[in-house]
Amino acid sequence: DIQLTQSPSSLSAFVGDTVAITCRASQDINTWLAWYQQKPGKAPKLLIYAASTLESGVPSRFSGSGFGTDFTLTISSLQPEDFATYYCQHLATSPQFGPGTTVDVK
């Protein structure tokens, strides 16, 4: 099975900062990767699919990149509503998630 790791596991940032979260796959997964945002008590929300395609309605300050085994979610000009936990997911027969990265207020 393909394993996903995320780094960092948590980070602290100010409103207005640009932050980057990395997701690494144990094998080449092409661009079969999605990113989700989850806030406490809420279901996950799809942000990006196919590694870099922004889901409809998601602000353009979110962007995704990567191919193969290394992927990045970048949030430019962090807004108060962006403080949350972010998960990557390998899109496959068994679509497992990475362990998550929590972004909190510095």
Added chain:
Amino acid sequence: EVQLVESGGGLVEPGGSLRLSCAASEFTFTTYTMNWVRQVPGKGLEWISSISSSSANIYYADSVRGRFTISRDNLKDSLFLQMNSLRPEDTAMYYCARPKIPHNQNYGMDVWGQGTMVTVSS
């Protein structure tokens, strides 16, 4: 509004059983693979099972294989998860989730239910 609504969670003793349901509305349920994803309180997301539109293809995570059974009723736009031999480590919020594209799991899951909580404890 496209919606998924889970039900059936609750408190059950170790070794017990529970059946979760997920009611779909406002989309063509029969064309979508469907998933169950769970989350232990304070922990990450874990995909546990998926079922293709016709029920021909079913997959499970190792953690639940042999104990949980996914099924669907396309006439009633409903997804189910039969959970047997429950363990304390199965305590979690259980979500049903729909992929973005019909018949295709490769573009992420864009519709989620609100979740139903399962607690396994004596």
